[in-house]
Amino acid sequence: MIVTTAPSRGMKRTELLLISAVALGTLLNPLNTTMISVALTRLQESFELTFADVSWLISTYYLASAIGQPVMGKWSDLFGRKRVFMMGLLLVTLASCLAPLSPSFGWLIAFRVIQAFGSSALFPSGMGIIRSQITSNQARALGVLSVFSSTSAAFGPTLGGLLVHYGDWPLIFLFNFPFILGSFLLAWKVFPRDPKRSGSLSDMDWTGVALFSSAIFMWLLFLLSIKDGFSLWMLAVSTVLTVVLYRFELGKKRPFIDVAFLRKNGKVTMIYLQFILMNLVFYSIMFGMPSYLQQVRLLDAEHTGLVMLSVAGFSVVITPLASRWIDRRGPKPALLLGTSTVILGTLLLLIIQGQTSAAVIFLVLSVSGISYGFNNLGMQTALYEFVAKEETGIASGLFMTSRFIGTILSSSLLTMLFGSNITTSHLHGMAWVCAAIGVIILFLTVRLPDSRRTVVPQRD
Incomplete structure (x- = not known):
């Protein structure tokens, strides 16, 4: 049983600096995911590409991140969390320096992949350090990281638009340096030294990594191909690779993906x-609504961005409140409220019609922001209640991989529902599908065990 003791008022200065170091690093991945979206048109012009070609900048980043999160998480468990965190920052630095100098589009994709792998090291290693160093009010610490992550993702398109307008697409990469420098200096100063590790590269399950990467890649190709027709052979290959991965990892003593643990620990x-399902719904709204607002409601990019800020803005506001509630009562009550508002938020999309005002749409979308604030933090906290501290790296990596899988699924859902023509009826179709998924999420939340912690009331 984990006992939560009453904390001292406020966090210590060292803890705040440690959280700041991790937060400045972890925001690099979501920030670079969304900033690039507004630069796609300029990149098409610079490299003379079609939109389908340039969209691989986004797809390869998701793919590299989905693979890199658990790989880097495992490395942080084997070789030391501070060491892997600093290595990740150096990789992002290298990629951000070289990407603006790319002689061709292929080189730009390669540097983006390096950037994705580097930024993928920061969340799992940083989470491992926070769990080992901050023993009270962990939900508040997670809440700070969640605010940084959601804020960077939300403001990415706005920042990207300004950077492209005033300095063209290379500035998107150069913009990373203040965050890299701040995170590096703080981490160098406040992160504890790594204990001596007996791990080596030979301890890594490289066959498992290859199988996992191949399976993720084939599923991505299959999902992206659905818009052009159902590919039976891609589905078959993806399924076979998944089964082979499962059976291979099940027989390993030190597997890359501990499927035996996942099978035994259903929680x-x-x-x-x-x-996965929560991010499927959230990113369907985040990616689908801007296209609807611009193509059907004919809002310009500036007004569309302001309307979409309701989702991220309310998520940022609700996260500190959710963290206090979770510290007191555990994650389940917050998750029950959060998953209930998933259903409410998606059903409210049905009131949007051709003449619905932007103010009403803003309020409708704010419900989705509230649900994400509760669910994102609640699910992180629930996960760590059932994961040992020494497994934090790989567990955090798989958690972020789940986010990318949900994002990829949302893209496929929108492709099937919207096709080449977006209408209000298509938006309502998305709302019904997401509401049904919300019911499944609520069912799973109800089945989640209550907190394992003995919660002691806190004084504010």
């Missing part, structure tokens, strides 16, 4: 599934 597996 962790269900949390991953919930997180």
Whole structure:
């Protein structure tokens, strides 16, 4: 049983600096995911590409991140969390320096992949350090990281638009340096030294990594191909690779993906599934609504961005409140409220019609922001209640991989529902599908065990 003791008022200065170091690093991945979206048109012009060609900048980043999160998480467990965190910052630095100098589009994709792998090291290693160093009010610490992550993702398109307008697309990469420098200096100063590790590269399950990467890649190709027709052979290859991965890892003593642990610990597996579904709904709204607002409601990019800020803005506002509630009562009550508002938020999309004002749409979308604030933090906290501290790296990596899987699924859902023509009826179709998914998420939340912690009331 984990006992939560009453904390001292406020966090210590060292803890705040440690959280700041991790937060400045972890925001690099979501920030670079969304900033690039507004530069696609300029990149098409610079490299003389079609939109389908340039969209691989986004797809390869998701793919590299989905693979890199658990790989880097495992490395942080084997070789030391501070060491892997600093290595990740150096990789992002290298990629951000070289990307603006790319002689061709292929080189730009390669540097983006390096950037994705580097930024993928920061969340799992940083989470491992926070869990080992901050023993009270962990939900508040997670809440700070969640605010940094959601804020960077939300403001990415706005920042990207300004950078492209005033300095063209290379500035998007150069913009990373203040965050890299701040995170590096703080981490160098406040991160504890890594204990001596007996791990080596030979301890890594490289066959498992290859199988996992191949399976993720084939599923991505299959999902992206659905818009052009159902590919039976891609589905078959993806399924076979998944089965082979499962059976191979099941027989390993030190597997890359501990499927035996996931099979025995259904709670962790269900949390991953919930997180996939939650992100499927959230990113369907985040990616689908801007296209609807611009193509159907004919809003310009500036006004569309302001309307979409309701989702991220309310998520940022609700996260500190959710963290206090979770510290007191555990994650389940917050998750029950969060998953209920998933259903409410998606059903409210049905009131949007051709003449609905932007103010009403803003309020409708704010419900989705509230649900994400509760669910994102609640699911992180629930996960770590069922994961040992020494497994934090790989567990955090798989958690972020679940987010990317949900994002990829949302893209496929929108492709099937919207096709080449977006209408209000198509938006309502998305709302019904997401509401049905919300019901599944709520069912899984109800089945989640109550907190394992003995919660002691806190004084503010």
